[in-house]
Amino acid sequence: EVQLVESGGGLVQPGGSLRLSCAASGFAVGANYMKWVRQPPGKGLEWVSIIYSGGATYYADSVKGRFTISRDNSKNTLYLQMNSLRAEDTAVYFCTRSTNGAGRDRYWGQGTLVTVSS
């Protein structure tokens, strides 16, 4: 059974850092396109970052230079390192597995809440 479990969210001060983890089971993270998608409280979905099976990475302009997506194939885990956090980064962060190139996100984690506030 495919499962994605996020962790690492919490309360952080502006300018701080946080690393989110997404532990996968039932498939190989390294063989798939994996994304981070976030949702600010009461708002819509926003794509954050993607890592392709070949290793290429891309970011939304709003997080470029501050966030880094990575994976550890030995741990079958996806990561999102978030630095220089801002209040507008407050959101529930979901990891997803895309099953049709970069689309058809059939599998989502439960989400982890990141709150950036002093």
Place this chain on the structure above:
Amino acid sequence: DIQMTQSPSSLSASVGDRVTITCQASHDIVSYLDWYQQKPGKAPKVLIYDASNLDTGVPSRFSGSGSGTDFTFTISSLQPEDIGTYYCQQYNNVPITFGQGTRLEIK
């Protein structure tokens, strides 16, 4: 960047009604478009992929059509369990972009 303009932003319809949501892309995205349903407090669920393909296990009352820049999502006969928010997502180019969402309520 490709902008996705989704409409309407909210919709109230009766059980059994036909419901239609549209997404317009600012540039040609071929058919690289998905439709998602999200219920409160839950992760989104993909209903339609590649603009018109019904995902596994999704009821046949859901359908999608379109290509290029204009896309339509339809529920042929609205059911009470269909309440939630619906999003389109294009993945023809990065940055990947979502529509603003359509909140669907039962009248």
